Amino acid sequence: MADTDGKIDEAKGRVKQAAGDLTDNDSLRDEGRVDRAAGSVKDKVGDVADKIKDVVNPDK
Numbered sequence: 001m002a003d004t005d006g007k008i009d010e011a012k013g014r015v016k017q018a019a020g021d022l023t024d025n026d027s028l029r030d031e032g033r034v035d036r037a038a039g040s041v042k043d044k045v046g047d048v049a050d051k052i053k054d055v056v057n058p059d060k
Contacts, residue, residue: 003037005039005042006038006039006041006042006046007039007040007043009035009038009039010034010035010036010039010040010043011039012032012035013031013032013033013034013035013036013037013038013039014036014038015032016023016028016031016032016035017029017032017033017036018030018032019032020032040047051055
């Protein structure tokens with residue numbers, strides 16, 4: 001689920017950033033950048049969690 005949430009945040013961020021670029025709205029553009037960064041962090045945390053689970057439970 002974390003992987004999906006991260007991808008959704010990244011997509012949402014791209015849309016907001018593009019809308020901010022089109023409308024010359026710096027606030028919306030910055031909000032999009034933050035959403036994209038948050039999505040990327042969620043993806044990385046999910047990857048680390050998966051690796052930890054693999055180490056703890058290698059048979060599963």
